[in-house]
Amino acid sequence: xxxxxxxxxxxxxxxxxxxxxxxxxxxxxxxxxxxxxxxxxxxxxxxxxxxxxxxxxxxxxxxxxxxxxxxxxxxxxxxxxxxxxxxxxxxxxxxxxxxxxxxxxxxxxxxxxxxxxxxxxxxxxxxxxxxxxxxxxxxxxxxxxxxxxxxxxxxxxxxxxxxxxxxxxxxxxxxxxxxxxxxxxxxxxxxxxxxxxxxxxxxxxxxxxxxxxxxxxxxxxxxxxxxxxxxxxxxxxxxxxxx
Amino acid sequence: xxxxxxxxxxxxxxxxxxxxxxxxxxxxxxxxxxxxxxxxxxxxxxxxxxxxxxxxxxxxxxxxxxxxxxxxxxxxxxxxxxxxxxxxxxxxxxxxxxxxxxxxxxxxxxxxxxxxxxxxxxxxxxxxxxxxxxxxxxxxxxxxxxxxxxxxxxxxxxxxxxxxxxxxxxxxxxxxxxxxxxxxxxxxxxxxxxxxxxxxxxxxxxxxxxxxxxxxxxxxxxxxxxxxxxxxxxxxxxxxxxx
Numbered sequence: 001x002x003x004x005x006x007x008x009x010x011x012x013x014x015x016x017x018x019x020x021x022x023x024x025x026x027x028x029x030x031x032x033x034x035x036x037x038x039x040x041x042x043x044x045x046x047x048x049x050x051x052x053x054x055x056x057x058x059x060x061x062x063x064x065x066x067x068x069x070x071x072x073x074x075x076x077x078x079x080x081x082x083x084x085x086x087x088x089x090x091x092x093x094x095x096x097x098x099x100x101x102x103x104x105x106x107x108x109x110x111x112x113x114x115x116x117x118x119x120x121x122x123x124x125x126x127x128x129x130x131x132x133x134x135x136x137x138x139x140x141x142x143x144x145x146x147x148x149x150x151x152x153x154x155x156x157x158x159x160x161x162x163x164x165x166x167x168x169x170x171x172x173x174x175x176x177x178x179x180x181x182x183x184x185x186x187x188x189x190x191x192x193x194x195x196x197x198x199x200x201x202x203x204x205x206x207x208x209x210x211x212x213x214x215x216x217x218x219x220x221x222x223x224x225x226x227x228x229x230x231x232x233x234x235x236x237x238x239x240x241x242x243x
Numbered sequence: 244x245x246x247x248x249x250x251x252x253x254x255x256x257x258x259x260x261x262x263x264x265x266x267x268x269x270x271x272x273x274x275x276x277x278x279x280x281x282x283x284x285x286x287x288x289x290x291x292x293x294x295x296x297x298x299x300x301x302x303x304x305x306x307x308x309x310x311x312x313x314x315x316x317x318x319x320x321x322x323x324x325x326x327x328x329x330x331x332x333x334x335x336x337x338x339x340x341x342x343x344x345x346x347x348x349x350x351x352x353x354x355x356x357x358x359x360x361x362x363x364x365x366x367x368x369x370x371x372x373x374x375x376x377x378x379x380x381x382x383x384x385x386x387x388x389x390x391x392x393x394x395x396x397x398x399x400x401x402x403x404x405x406x407x408x409x410x411x412x413x414x415x416x417x418x419x420x421x422x423x424x425x426x427x428x429x430x431x432x433x434x435x436x437x438x439x440x441x442x443x444x445x446x447x448x449x450x451x452x453x454x455x456x457x458x459x460x461x462x463x464x465x466x467x468x469x470x471x472x473x474x475x476x477x478x479x480x481x482x483x484x485x486x
Contacts, residue, residue, distance in 0.1 A: 002245055002366035003274040006331040007361050008484060012278060026417050031246040033414040036373045038398075039465055040458070044481035051424045083419070084462050091463035093418050100478060100485070104350055112356020112361075115278055116249050119362065121451075123245035130279045135344065146425040154351065165393055171276040172285050175267050176326070181294045188329040189341060199270040202352065214422055215283070218478050221332035228344035235343060235359065242343070242475060242485050 005123055010168050013067045014126025015160030018049075024124075025084040028159075031120045035112035041084060041154060044101055044107040044113050047076040047145045047153075052124070061140050062133035062156060069145035072126065072160030076112045076134060076141070079106035083149035097150065098241035106240075110154045121159045138234045149239045167206050170198050172215075248366055253411050255370025256310045258403030262293075263316040269366075271402075275360035286349040287356050290319040290388045290396075297387060303375035304383050305399060315369065315403030318382070319356045322349035323328035324482070334352060340393065340486035349483075353397045364402045374399035383417060383478045392482045410449050413441050415458075435459055 020028075025048060037043070049055050049068075058076075068074050081097040088095035096102075118128045134141055134153045140151055176191045196214035203211050221224035235242070263271075268291060270420050282284070292311075302311035311317050324340040331338035332355045339345075361371045375398045377384055380391075384396055439457035445456050479486070 003244065003270065003363050004275040006277045006363060009277045009279070019412040025421070026245065029417050029421050030414075031249040033417070034249045034252045034411070035422060036252070036361070038373070038375050039273060040412070041293040041462060041465070042420075044421055045422060045426065047422045047424070047426060054424055061386060065296075069349045082428065083415075083431060083467060086428065086435060087459035087462040088466060090459045092433060093463035095463065095466035095467050099469045099472055100475040102275070103346075103470075104378070104397065104474070105375075105470075107350045108354050111351050115355040115358035116362070118279070118355075118381065120246050120249060120356035120360070127343055130281070130431075132281050132348075135347070145422075148426060148428060151426060154347065168277070168460060169283070171273075172326075174272050177276060177288055178272050179288060179290045179388075180269070181290070181297055182393060183281075183288065183325075183391060183398060185325065185329065185391060185453070192326075192333060193329060216330035216333045219284060220338065222284075223327060223338035223340065224336045226339050226342045226344075226486070227348075229342055230388060231347070232343040238413065243469070243472070 002028050005119065008036065010166035011129040012160070012162045012164060012166065013129050014164040015071050015127065015158070016163045018072050018161050020159060022143050025073060028120045029046060030118055031115035032113045033118045038105045041105060041109065043067065043080055043109045045078045045080040045083070045151060047233070049074045049076065049145065057144055058141060061137040061144070061168065062131055063136055064133050064156070067129065067158055068156070071158035073158070075157040075159070076145065076153040077110050077155055078147065078151050078153050079110050079158055080151045081098060081106060082148050085150055098239060099243045103242060105237070114157060118157065126159050127162035129158045131158065135228055138231070152235065152238045162179050170202050175213055251367060251411065252365065253420055254372040255403070255405045255407035255409065257407040258314050258370065258401070259406045260419070261404050263402060264402050264465070268316060270359055271363045274363045275299060276354045278355035278359045280352050280355070281348045284348060284352065286323055286327065286352045288321045288326070288394060290321060293318065301384060304380040304387065306379055307374050307375055307376050310372065310401055314401035314411050318400040318402070319388065319396040320398055320400055321352050321390065322353055322392050323394045324349060325391050328393055341486045343480060345356045345483060346478070346483050350397055357400060361400065362385040369402050370405035374401065378471055378472050380450045382472070385472065388467065395478065395481045413445050
């Protein structure tokens with residue numbers, strides 16, 4: 001059943017009006033927190049944006065205005081070493097989080113938390129969508145919800161009653177993801193063209209937003225330029241110096 | 244039911260001998276891949292280590308010898324822009340992944356995949372454990388399983404039939420994680436001491452490995468020194484230059 005739920009996932013960007021209650025949100029967050037955490041640091045926080053004006057601004061800053069304004073709940077899923085700084089202060093220790101390891105730990109902790117939260121919501125019939133767009137204006141978003149040193153939004157997550165139903169997009173074949181004992185690049189020569197055909201057929205046949213495109217075309221176009229080149233500087237201001 | 248499954252999670256480090264079959268592993272991976280992926284880059288790979296000699300070496304290199312040798316399956320959960328490089332080559336484009344954004348995207352993609360994989364396994368009665376220890380000797384581990392440029396193990400994941408049953412560790416209270424509209428540091432002054440009491444009681448009362456410790460003590464001790472200071476250099480050699 002859990003596996004069936006996972007395999008039915010498709011992002012939902014259009015929601016009915018119903019807002020999630022505090023009780024529902026607490027239940028989802030409590031479940032999500034039970035994901036593993038590296039050395040139990042629990043290096044995450046969630047900012048639940050309920051204020052209509054803030055939601056409007058957040059939507060504009062993350063270039064997802066319609067989706068964020070229309071969602072049943074809007075969450076900023078944040079990496080957080082600020083709480084750990086408080087823990088250190090309580091014990092008279094200055095904690096360190098300026099190394100590459102700390103960024104990887106925080107982004108990982110947020111990832112495990114977020115996927116549990118997403119799946120818990122989907123198990124209750126809600127739709128969800130991750131929003132990387134919050135990394136477009138991370139400083140302005142930090143100001144909007146008062147994120148201190150050590151805290152930055154890795155992505156947003158919208159949740160709500162689906163007002164649309166999207167087809168599940170075919171993933172890379174398992175054999176392109178799974179290597180046994182040794183990484184095998186050679187197999188991409190046949191697997192990627194096959195996958196391109198699968199994706200092209202999917203885009204042409206799906207019920208809305210049909211287009212002609214392959215996966216390797218999309219990836220090549222998307223990644224030929226650096227993405228979000230300002231991010232390193234913003235993270236450094238947050239204390240993530242990546243030493 | 245999904246929420247109950249999440250809330251029952253406790254890491255399992257001692258497994259019965261049964262090995263997962265290829266069919267089972269494929270089913271888990273296929274489910275896991277249905278997690279969202281940033282711009283659909285699917286920037287991950289899994290190396291399933293079945294060779295006994297490699298498993299032994301991996302266990303030693305990641306300082307988890309007993310657990311890795313005894314598990315029903317051992318996975319290296321890898322960030323992967325190598326496959327995307329192949330996609331670019333097919334389209335005559337050189338792709339870029341040397342910015343902070345790319346590292347965050349890959350670690351996030353791996354996180355969502357991994358948590359789905361973990362939960363899918365738990366839904367079938369298996370126990371799981373994440374192993375950050377693979378970041379102790381990332382270069383030697385990369386050599387062991389032939390990870391090329393663009394691919395590094397973010398963590399390991401062991402799966403198997405539990406040979407032990409651990410109590411669920413109390414997480415931070417929801418109100419310490421969840422902020423509404425604005426991040427609120429002030430509340431940690433009361434919430435962290437309360438949580439320390441909860442954790443101290445848990446450590447004193449659990450059935451095995453009892454100890455006297457609080458969460459803030461553990462965090463302060465763990466984080467007063469930089470962790471894994473060599474990691475930035477290893478990531479740079481893999482092409483993750485964090486520009």
